[in-house]
Amino acid sequence: MSATFVPVAAKSLEDYRPIIGEAKTDEIRALAKPLEGARVLHFNATSFGGGVAEILRSLIPLLRDLGIDARWQVMDAPNEFFNVSKQMHNALQGMFIPWNSTMGETWRQVNRANAEAIDAAYDYVFIHDPQPAGVLSNILERDPGAFGARWVWRCHLDTTESLPEVWDFLRPYIQLYDSVIFTQDTYVNGDLPDAEVTIIPPAIDPLSTKNIDIPDEVIRDVLDRYSIDPNRPILAQVSRFDPWKDPLGVIDVYRELKKRFPAIQLLMVASMADDDPEAWSFYERIVRRAGEDYDIHVLTNLNGVANLEVNAFQRAADVVMQKSIREGFGLVISEALWKGKPVVAGEVGGIPMQLMHGDAGWLANSTAEFARDVGTLLEDPALGERVGKIGREHVRENFLTTRLLADYLKLMHKMGSGAARRSNGPGSRADAAKARRRGRSRAA
């Protein structure tokens, strides 16, 4: 199996200095200095669509700019695996699914094959999300010292109410890692006793095509291309078509609002990710529910929507909504806040921390609340503008990719650096990790 390396465009930390200031930029440089030359792998399920791909596309080139040899590799897996891993994802976020041993075996086999594609060339390996979480147990069969690397499992999901049988299946694999990262402390499952847990929220890149400032003419051109009227109110939700984002509920909110604001237009923007088979069935349901209403625009990568278009849609929106019922973090919230937009979003997962529990946006819990708050904002744009400014500064302080970069560098320091990092001798940190692993039951 040949898990693919993902090419990324170069980035320079210096370009972020005007945005985050001198002190933060210099701190990142100081953190990176002792890690120069370190070999780092980030491994995940897909290079396209969804938050993880979005984050790695910025993080990898910034690590490289700082002299760290960072690489990004994605799993190679058949569709059958992604059907299983999506069910696993849903169960870990609390949905009931009939988990069975055949599903477990499919997951194990693909993890075994993908582990073959990882060699000993790394000091730090970051495995993202449950899909490839089983690679480490296979590596340990090849080398009980796990190549002397530090292994981190980064969970992007909201695992507060995981289905016990699926979490029980996964837990022995997770316990093999040196360190585990969750987005917020409420997601940490209490039964990970040995794991060193770090809390790191994700972040957005203010200089990516998705978030960078763009001229009004570009926004107008994009709207024109998709027959969206810039002179009528625009409500937008940008997110994968999946049950947790409640896309059908978005249409219900829009229909409520349409009674009060007949000119309103709804943009439902979604990318159809490779690892997301559910998106296709949702796509069909959404189009059916939208029916002959041409003020509902279903906009996807299938009709040419890429980062620039998403940027333009978010900026063109009068109100951005995110009707999630479960959300690990929700990068789209920070993306909209960074653009100074008023946001109305579900009070779930990582959303309240981005909306400062209501000070940087509106938290809603039902169709009626969404319709009420969006309506208020459509009637009083100055209110949205005021709160949008607070949101932008909150994102600058907490949710830009440079903060994420600093957090990753700090974690790498904590796990060991310099000579200790490469040493497998007695008393070294790698030795301690090995001893811990020996003490745990082997997962595979």
Ligand code: UDP
């Ligand atoms: N996204 C996109 N195009 C779309 C829909 C989503 O580029 O049509 C991006 C979105 O801008 C965000 C990411 O995909 O950067 C979604 O991340 P989020 O954390 O909101 O949700 P996830 O998909 O990871 O659950």
